Amino acid sequence: MARTEDPRTAPPIRWGILGAGGIAAVFASAVNAHTRAQLVAVGSRNRDRAERFATAHGIPTVHVGYRGLVEDERVDAVYVATPHSEHKEHALLAIAAGKHVLVEKAFTRNAAEAEEIFAAARAAGVFVMEAMWTRFLPHVDALHQVIDAGEIGEIINVSADHGQYMAFDPKSRLYDPNLAGGALLDLGVYPVSFAHDFLGVPDSIQAVGQLTPTGVDGQISIALTYGERTQATLMTTLWAKSPTTAEISGTEGRISVAGDFYGTTSFRVQRLDGRVWTFEKPGTKGLQFEAAEVARRVALGEVESPRMTWENTLEVMRTMDTVRAQVGVVYPGE
Structure with missing residues (x-):
């Protein structure tokens, strides 16, 4: 199966890291x-933050600001790990410098x-991908194999949740509308x-x-329908640590994905016939799989990944745009 x-x-x-926060450290x-x-x-x-980051991860060069980073001749690809509000600007900066780009999720x-980003990448002929690392993990590939083999029949429902307890702080990135905070873009995207x-x-x-006092989404429940009898039921929240599990239920069985499902x-x-089996958890973290995908596609001269295409990202973003409109979240400048 592997x-x-x-x-x-x-x-x-050769990677350049744009932004020196927590997710950048995990990636590095x-x-x-x-x-x-x-x-x-x-x-x-x-x-100071850049120098500490460089020391922690063995990175030889520090740039104060981002233009020097994207124009660094030693950099082949740029990993954008700044807040969602900055993704478009920083991705376009890297593309204009002729660099391949991996942009943290939510993409924008x-x-x-x-x-806008994909149009610029198409014109420049550079690779761009949303850093939805889940799509490249071993257990997700195995899930597709199980489903494609008909093990659970026709999918009737997909359910998944992602909640983390984040104490309210109006200055926090997660609660700041100017930084495109809220549960959906940070957690619900999964x-x-x-x-x-x-x-x-x-x-x-x-x-x-429901919204937070700062006007971003604190919690959202989502129901999606597909065809005559298939649904997805999804939840995200900043106010509680949820199980972060997923279930895929079909006409002939179900799959229970352990937390964290992503x-x-x-x-x-x-x-339904009584047969039960498990896929065991691999022993490593997962962001290396998306990094390897970028390297492979760039080496092949491709501009997008077949597992996370530009259209895939746009489809997910359009769904989240609709969700935000329904719950009343608008970011400054939109």
């Missing part, structure tokens, strides 16, 4: 530990911004993208949610 290639077999590539650690890629530069508006604030991966574009979208994890298949 078809996912070892990230160490991907061609070497994964690249260093599990790939043949090099981290050659990091850029941050804060010199909205679909219109995503379309269940939405998971449903999209297995079911595609929904026929209808219904969402209910990370390297295990799942259990239970068929």
Whole structure:
């Protein structure tokens, strides 16, 4: 069943890290530990932060600000790890410098911004991908194999949740509308993208949610419909640590994906005929798989990944645009 290639077999590539926050640190650690890629530069508006980041991850070059990073001749690809509100600007900056780009999820604030990035990448002939690392993990590939083999029959429902307890702080990125905060773009993108991966574009979208005092979404429940009898039921919240599990239920059985469903994890298949088996959790973190995908596609001269195409990203962004409209979240400048 294991078809996912070892990230160490991907061609070497030289990364520049744009932004020196928490997710950038996770990415840098994964690249260093599990790939043949090099981290050659990091850029941050804060010199001290950049220098600490560089020391922690063995990065030789520090840039204060981002233009120097994207124009660094040693950098092949730029990983954009700034807040959602900055993704479009920073991705376009890297593309204008002729660099390949991996942009943290959610890719942008909205679909219109995503379309701008892809248009620029198409014109420049550079690779761009949303960093939806879940799509490249071994257990997700195994899930597709199980479903494609008909083990659970026709999919009737996909359910997934992603909630994390985040104490209210109006200065926090997650609660700041100027930084495109809220549960959906930071956490809810995982269940939405998971449903999209297995079911595609929904026929209808219904969402209910509650806002925080700063006007971003604190919690949202989403119902998606597909065809005559298939649904996805999704939830995201900043106010509680939810199980972060997923279920895929079909006419001949169901699959229970352990938490965190979006990370390297295990799942259990239970068929109506009584047969039960499990896929065991791999022993490593997961961001190296998306990094390896970038390296492989760039080496092949491709501009997008077949597992996370530009249209895939746009479809997920359009779904989230509709969800935000229904719950009343508008970011400054949209």
